[in-house]
Amino acid sequence: MSAPGTINAGYLENLLAGQPHLPASPLAWLNALRAEAVDRVGVLTVPTLRDEEWRFTDISQLTKMSFHPVRTTISLQVADIERFYIEEATTRLVFIDGVYAPQLSSAITDNGVAVVNLEAGFAAHAAAIEPYLGRLTEFRDNVFAALNTAFLLDAALIVVPRDISVAVPVHMLFIATQKDVVSYPRCLLLAESGSAVTVIEDYVSLQEDAYFTNAVTEIALVDNARVNHIRVQREGAKAFHIANCAVSLARASNYQSVSVAFGARISRYNLNVQLAEEAECAVDGLALISGRQLADTHTCIDHAKPHAVSHQMHKCIVGGSAHAVFNGKIMVRQGAQRTDSRQSSRNLLLTNKAHVDTKPQLEIFADDVKCTHGATIGQLDNEEVFYLQSRGLSETAARNMLTYAFGAEIIERIPISSLKCQLEQTVLEQTTIQP
């Protein structure tokens, strides 16, 4: 047996190879953050099936491939990427292989609102973002978040000042264009007290060869802020996508998130949400995969304080010999009385070879709480199929409609109508079996 530690060390060293070329930031704390991240990469190892948090998700294939940081940036025209645009989201930050593309972006700095590349936000917001950047994500224990932080340079920065509502959704578009490249997309959203904003975090590809996206998103909601976060993972078929998202909700803030995973050969999404008093979140997800895809969603909703509300519905539609994983932890800490938490994991298997592992986990250390959770795995309900047949639809049409509906229930929760229609179309195409 080969020593896995050695393989990991070499692999991570290899990934870190491009890091020293990063220009130093004028901000000392940012340089220190990166240096610490480099140190952590040196200490941590790539997880294997032996790690509890990765026991269903085999990423050994990822470690067998060699990826390098982007060397030359590809220049794209509007015509190349227009099809990814979302009609309502006229404010747009575009990153090509992780590198900010100013000519394709429509940054704004207006009324104290900033939607910019990280560097451009330093002058006005360095002090405001310091407590959050690299702090919400626990990169010290997470090798992928540490790698991302080691390479922290370009990033989508959104700052919404006190009591401001941003009317137009913000589109953060991450485009993969080169094979064998590893990119490190990064987002930081700071919603100040009483503010409101809708953001779309969107991963797309212009090529079908293997590449690696290693993303980190941090979202801070100050008291009474409202954030709508839509996450669309539509990477190329051979892509590896590993993402960490950390969300911190201060008192009485409200976080609504819908994340959908359609793409990538192997994808892993870790979402950590921490709730203060009276904070509310809805965290919904859909993984729709087929062929030999693997899509893993790990969420942790942490009720750290009393009177918070969390609702979660996660669905997987699994075809071919694909494999979906859902691990949803709900943590109710001591003293988090009057917690109201509802979680449901629903899974639809379309073939005999499709596979799902679902693990809802409730950890409750308070005694006056309302927590429900449940998981179902199955095929379509025969009574439902019969109902539709009795209305004249063929069995195939009935099954297609029910499969579509299973996914559309999550897509419907996206508050941006053109994106909703577009994704409904994707679900329709991927769930339609021709008779």
Add this chain to the structure above:
Amino acid sequence: MIYKDSKILLEVRGLCANVSGTEILKGLDLTVRSGEIHAIMGPNGSGKSTFSKILAGHSAYEVTGGTVMFEGQNLLELAPEERARAGVFLAFQYPIEIPGVGNSQFLRLTYNTVQTHRGKEELDPLEFDDYVREKMKLLEMSPDFLERSVNEGFSGGEKKRNEILQMAMLDPRLAILDETDSGLDIDALRIVANGVNQLANKDNAIVLVTHYQRLLNYIVPDYVHVMEAGRIIKTGGKELAFELESRGYDWVGVEHKATARATA
């Protein structure tokens, strides 16, 4: 209404059926002619709902004997969707909810599918919208029913109205209404019954499957059948329903056994 010389729509002879090995129907006979309204009544567990599901083609039930002819064709050979296209409609006791599919989209798809198979023109979304809104008036339904997901979050009465709306659109020759009155308050019952009455004509027939006589105050049947233990043991006119309401079902069984002994 009973019309002279009207043609036979449905002819059931000696129908026997099992569900998971248990015999539920044990030699059921029923003849329904166009224009007629039939009520099938009987205690819980007598096989009423099973019978209606078998007519619609539910695969959980295994027909072990007897014949079912619908307008001259063997209904038992047809898949559920073929029966629907041929003109059989079942209004469900518990209509299913389909979150994620808009009611309007669903109604148009079923309507157009059935129309196509009947060799008629499909309607485009605009034409369909006019058509469905017209039909909705019949059931006093608000147009925002169209925007909602199929039956999702509908009250019991709204679901039943949505069933009758589908009946109105699919224009069946034979409509089977399975416990359509259950869970309805008096206003909803009146609206649903009024809708059904307007849909009844001399070319179609309606079979009401119901436990209670209440619905029959609003939809007046030409025939009332009493089912027990998987077969029809008594048939009468609308006055039989009143008798059942005041006397219950037990006496019918007793009378049936006495007749059976006398003829044995």
